[in-house]
Amino acid sequence: MNKENNTRYAILGLLTTDCTTGYSIKQMIDRSLNHFWKISYGQIYPILKDLVEEGYASVRVTKQEDKPDKKEYSITAEGKQELQSWLQKPLQEIPTEKNELLLKLFFSRHQDVDQSIELLNQQQNKLLDRYNTYLGIKEMITNELSDEVDSVFWILTLDYGLVTTKAAIDWCENSKKKLRNQKEE
Incomplete structure (x- = not known):
């Protein structure tokens, strides 16, 4: 197709x-x-x-x-x-995300757990940067562009980014805890 x-x-x-x-x-x-x-x-x-x-x-x-x-x-x-x-038009499908971190984690039994935790730390730091960027953009739209007819829709897309990025940050933290617990066993 x-x-x-x-x-x-x-x-x-x-x-x-x-x-x-x-x-x-x-x-x-x-x-x-x-x-x-x-x-x-x-x-x-x-x-x-x-x-x-x-x-x-x-x-x-x-x-x-x-x-x-x-x-x-x-x-x-x-x-x-x-x-x-x-x-x-209705949405046809949920897009499949290509994610290098997930690909590496999927095969991480072939490396030390500390290396996997470090990958998660790196990802979490990048996500925190992205989250802060989104917050800055949202603040700019709210303060400077709120009169724009599209601003409510721009905020909706930013809110999606904020929510999904926050969820990914939380997932990194939970995943690191699971890996630390596995290491201790």
Whole structure:
């Protein structure tokens, strides 16, 4: 079964915000979507080109002196309809996460328990950093962008990140306890 490329909908959705250039789209991705949906710079322009060809976006080219032409994109009525249609589709599946830590833990009987505990310590520290980043973003949205029509939805995605990251931090702590107990037996 062919998997649908949802990245095109991410870009289509970004066109409903103040993002009108490939550069501004990439900046918004790096500040927000990148925490839960990875999009490389190399994907943006081909998708924008496809969206224009399909009539879901339009492009306005502005000549610039001593610079390449500036391309500004906007979503069309057809694009808004396509985005809304995609938003209303039921979810097809729960995505499978690739997780190097879990893969290593799965085979950790082949290493010393202390090494597994150290892997969990490293993961927990990275998760704490991520958690604090999410808190900072949430505070910034709450204090500076609460008037934005999308802010409640941005907060919802951040809350998901906060809850799942906190759960992963707790899981690391519990897993370390289990490994320490096993070591003592």
